[in-house]
Amino acid sequence: MTYKQGDIILIPFPFSDLTGNKKRPALILNKPNVNKQSLLICMMISSVHRHTSSDIPILEWNEAGLLKPSVVRVNKIFTIDGSMVLKRLGCLNQNDFKPILSKFFSLFE
Template identity: 30%
Template sequence: MKYKQGDIVWINFPFTDGSQSKPRPALILSNTRVNDTGDYILVQITSKVRNDGLSLAISVNDYRLSPLLLTSYVRIHRIFTSNEALISSKISAVTDRFTQKVINQLILLLQ
């Protein structure tokens, strides 16, 4: 396992229609049990502001490592699973508290 829950990684994030993918940052939500399989559960990160109730802003205090250059938002509903081989690199990490906040918001979307 190279990456862990709360890491922000660079990955080709697939479009929801499967037509293309776009390099972008993503937050790893999966825990060690999943990550040890070589697969990761991730959510998209974007710099575009959307007021649809499906985005969660990442504040400077939410980072464990250097913040991303642009103000960024987790798109809670944009989830996908990827193999470690498709992840380019780790670029930052968020706090455990922020990761849990994202997971809690995702659970609310699924209930």
């Protein structure tokens, strides 16, 4: 399957200590023409009551294919092979995606 920047996918997201994983949504940050096999993604969570400074809420979560109000945890990023994607859930609109990309780039300033 072909994925694009802003797609929300379901993946086996690894625990930070690499002892296991949990199926959860993730957001694709990179453009497909950069590398068709590798996807740069960040974690999404529906536990919106536990915000950190790197969490960006998804305002139009239902339209994006999510079942619950969610946030993107921009500081939880990694690269996966496209074959690890279990399913495509939806896509963020530009109003939701732009603040996430801006926050992502600010991590490197």
